[in-house]
Amino acid sequence: MAGNTFGSIFSVTTFGESHGPGLGAVIDGCPPGVPLDRALIQRDLDRRRPGQSAATTSRSEADQVEILSGVFEGLTTGTPIGLLIRNEDHRSGAYDHLREIFRPGHADLGFFLKFGLRDHRGGGRSSGRETVARVAAGAVARAVLAGFGATVRGFTVQVGGIRAEKFLPDTAEGNPLRCPDPDAAEAMLALILECKEEGDSVGGMVEVRAEGVPAGMGEPVFDKLDAAIAGALMGIGGVKGVELGVGFAAAAMRGSRYSDPFEPGPPVRSRHNRAGGTLGGISTGESVVARIAVKPTSSIAREQETVNLKGERTTVKIGGRHDPCLCPRIVPVAEAMLCLVLCDHLLRQRAQTGSAGPLGKV
């Protein structure tokens, strides 16, 4: 199967380009009877929307979602949910000079090598704008998860060299960074504005956490929950690394230090949750914690060396409007992907075992 469908039971197929008529998603396999309306989806779309602060691109999109099918009298019917978001502010002209040029670090070259042609306007399908469909679909998954008591939240935890030191999750949506440490958030914003002024960009790190995740989710040996999360998050444009629990720090640790004794329950819990919510790739009911490394935006307002369609050396200075740091807007996208993974695995677990929760009790 081509790569625009995600999930095997709760499955989402997305479509649309940055500068075409619109973007959308079709969600198949959604349980029937789930309360769902436009506002619920719009809420997440609004969090992803550009132009919300000085830290983001000035492209202005209303990103109003239309529900085309699958919802009747306020409830999902179990049939496919069609979602459509029309594009509005597409200044395609700004991209005319890119028709013959590959932007370094962008998907331009990849798409051209793969398909032999490409929609150069804003990156076409490779634009970060495709994530609008992910977020819309993720909002539906979030609604399903809510019925099982699971919630997902994301945070910017690093920008450049600045890390969040405190974890005050309820403060995160109060700053443009979505950082759980208000002090760090200020420093991060200052750094981003500095980069913006210099025509530069900066990388960072985003953490997503799920609470209330039922135990038993994850499909060894290839579709373990952590594997599915890693694949889902790495597929977001700009992400260069994924880790769960202690992550890369584990490489330097000894077993006696990593050791994470079980505490009696019910439910049984590991003392430190070093694994980040899974054991053997199966959720244990503990917090699922993943972090992603986000590269600095490739589109910078400086002249860069590159090649053109004939393979000749040239330079490019990228116009258009871009985020100086991707993290704040990746937060809702990463949340969406985690929601999609969890929702699909919840239904997969229910398929095989008849239960959307732990079968073994301890």
Next chain:
Amino acid sequence: MAGNTFGSIFSVTTFGESHGPGLGAVIDGCPPGVPLDRALIQRDLDRRRPGQSAATTSRSEADQVEILSGVFEGLTTGTPIGLLIRNEDHRSGAYDHLREIFRPGHADLGFFLKFGLRDHRGGGRSSGRETVARVAAGAVARAVLAGFGATVRGFTVQVGGIRAEKFLPDTAEGNPLRCPDPDAAEAMLALILECKEEGDSVGGMVEVRAEGVPAGMGEPVFDKLDAAIAGALMGIGGVKGVELGVGFAAAAMRGSRYSDPFEPGPPVRSRHNRAGGTLGGISTGESVVARIAVKPTSSIAREQETVNLKGERTTVKIGGRHDPCLCPRIVPVAEAMLCLVLCDHLLRQRAQTGSAGPLGKV
């Protein structure tokens, strides 16, 4: 679909437990006419086999593979390739005391929560022994890739705090660590033996690299090549993080620093390959480079606090035979997974575009 099938065109389904009659794989969708025999598969199995050095477990398994189908007169026929590896040295008795106990950091609890019962003997399906089937299948994928000029190699690049500083790939198979830096290899081995003596274990990092990868592979937006690699590698037991190219280091970088100008070709190349072989999740023909963080083996010969099946507090000291550091034996497993990803994506690319190489030429 349950989680024991990997790949959508070149698809591998594995089965088997640590202490059952055997393990195996069925490969469906393999191109016809590929030269294949037992020896070719055995070669990779032998690299994974336990008991090869002081750095690995003393469990002794011949791991002889039998080809059950799909090969006729030395060539693949295009029909499913059935592979079987019988278990031999399974001292199940060594696991009797674990029938009622969950080992901290192991999949025991995960499997019990998911299925309500478990095969406690050596972890059953959750044992690292399941990777024998991955390696066997990976060898077939490697044979297919060879026909397209692509090769895959893996290396231990870190053990505890010791990192490989040199990259002499041809020396790697000459030391028990599979480390491309012979000096570092010695220090790593000393550290591992020290851990073993202390009944401890240690984590590390493994790097896998593919050369000669055709451009154009990867299926945006959800099955990008880097996403598929991340999912495939994170699904190996003990892996806690995956990164491609500069990986987590990107989080601290500015765009002007990360910037990776294209050099004229043909073929066009990025100057530093910071992305690790893909752009927009599509291979560019450059080296594909991924690294994984491997946690220290959870089975250590020390008493650990835990709980039993009734949820009561108890302690466990794990017998059985275990690797003090997983890295050397994860190398062929990680290679196998990368081979499987590349082979599947190569066929997917060929399906849609008719070409197993770049469609756009530059």
Next chain:
Amino acid sequence: MAGNTFGSIFSVTTFGESHGPGLGAVIDGCPPGVPLDRALIQRDLDRRRPGQSAATTSRSEADQVEILSGVFEGLTTGTPIGLLIRNEDHRSGAYDHLREIFRPGHADLGFFLKFGLRDHRGGGRSSGRETVARVAAGAVARAVLAGFGATVRGFTVQVGGIRAEKFLPDTAEGNPLRCPDPDAAEAMLALILECKEEGDSVGGMVEVRAEGVPAGMGEPVFDKLDAAIAGALMGIGGVKGVELGVGFAAAAMRGSRYSDPFEPGPPVRSRHNRAGGTLGGISTGESVVARIAVKPTSSIAREQETVNLKGERTTVKIGGRHDPCLCPRIVPVAEAMLCLVLCDHLLRQRAQTGSAGPLGKV
């Protein structure tokens, strides 16, 4: 996966209900560079459109398709093709009395048992109107097939007891039945109008044929080409049987009679094509011929006994507007499904063997 996606490489996901905002399809995996525009899709939609003759329902729908994505400057880009057809003439009020009632022979009961709720307006997702999305997607598949020299046509070959005796394919689109026998067509039309006048309906049979199909398509043992065709056609509402080649007549034949000698080529051909274009479930390059049995429309303008939502006995006389015979409008739908099967299998064959035609030459 839920059931609204068809195909594994050229994959189509449809959505939409009879009386919602619209219906649509997302096609993923379409080869890049295929010439495609709105008119090409509209042509097939127009053939399916209601209200074209006295033999069909008087519901009037313009069924104008909008291409939302995946086509750039007249060529497919290889990214998902989003298609949308808005509903216009939905007189939902005509269905108000069905909110509490199950119509005999309809999907009403099935959907209610499955999902616990249903959109009663015109059958919601179970309406024959969902086939508009199939036809739109099928037109894209047809465009791809054209590039490989394959064509698909369908015909009404039986209505009630009247069978087509002649096969003059080029006359078929010239009569409202799409019958290849103009004389039979007249008799069929007379029978249909008689049924309509009596508030009755009538069954029939549709034949679909593909010419120029490349050899080698079909995936034994479970996804043989004939199996895929059977599944695809049986999934059209109202179809109760499918046969290929001699079909059910084979049950009464002896092997010496069925025997179908090969004639020397190239290409080799069977003398009678009794199998209907496949051997071992793999296309041989001969005409693919399938026939489907279509039941009489369940919605008839007579009072029928039934039950209501409380399970109590009641009667129903179905208003709304319905086709007295489904065959003429099923023709383009059956063509679409055959196009989808062939297109997907062509790409699957190309994936595994690198060729979209016969690998073995004889």
Next chain:
Amino acid sequence: MAGNTFGSIFSVTTFGESHGPGLGAVIDGCPPGVPLDRALIQRDLDRRRPGQSAATTSRSEADQVEILSGVFEGLTTGTPIGLLIRNEDHRSGAYDHLREIFRPGHADLGFFLKFGLRDHRGGGRSSGRETVARVAAGAVARAVLAGFGATVRGFTVQVGGIRAEKFLPDTAEGNPLRCPDPDAAEAMLALILECKEEGDSVGGMVEVRAEGVPAGMGEPVFDKLDAAIAGALMGIGGVKGVELGVGFAAAAMRGSRYSDPFEPGPPVRSRHNRAGGTLGGISTGESVVARIAVKPTSSIAREQETVNLKGERTTVKIGGRHDPCLCPRIVPVAEAMLCLVLCDHLLRQRAQTGSAGPLGKV
């Protein structure tokens, strides 16, 4: 995905050739805790085994199944169930003369065109012997279905021109035809023996029925239960047509005659079950009834015109050992396929709705 995996949740992957080391199946997604042992699988294999009566081939195979994984202490564990059946009586020499020749009506040509090479020994993967793996897997599905109260039985209902007129299901396994009409069974056997003596073969019809099927199963619009059944049954070698309920007879009926009023329940039932157990492609809880047309065995002991690998005209007289009528041995295969479809759809229904039975109650 290639075609050797069946089912999306309860998924079965088979492998093996007629004259290779053995055949087998891997079942992934089986619910945990299902009682399963070798004897239960062997029972169905024995019903399919050749050499049971004068009506079948004299090839003698013990067809003893080995369970390689997925069962622990008498219960399924939820992990993949590996099954292996070794080949024993493969007189490959009998096929040497077929290395260069295509047998008319066989898959030989199909496989050669597809793969460019073929295992000519007994048809290799295209042999009817592949169904041994279907039957073994079907027995596991049958065990799962038993837990939900569903049962599946098959019958030969026609051989040549002789039809079963009575339906005494409990007598069927008492005659070599598996015919529910003992008188017809005698006439059928006589016909088969006559054909055998004349070096000829004969076609027939097989009916499969499922009772106790939970309502709500089937995934519109593409994977309706009847569509899935049609695809599953048409994929059995030798099947040329499939029908459900009244089937092809519907083509000649009027709506007023076909009309099938609902009877009050609970549960609500249609008076005549004309649809064969589904409405809108969703099970209603009524008997699921399907019939397949089986062609006469292509391998007959008479000289037939054909071509060789060079495409030249020649003749072939097929040795080997073959069934003069496929029906009796197709019965357990068709049952197996129906079990697989039902089991998979039961789990799919459970995935989406949380229930393995009707969600709407009436």
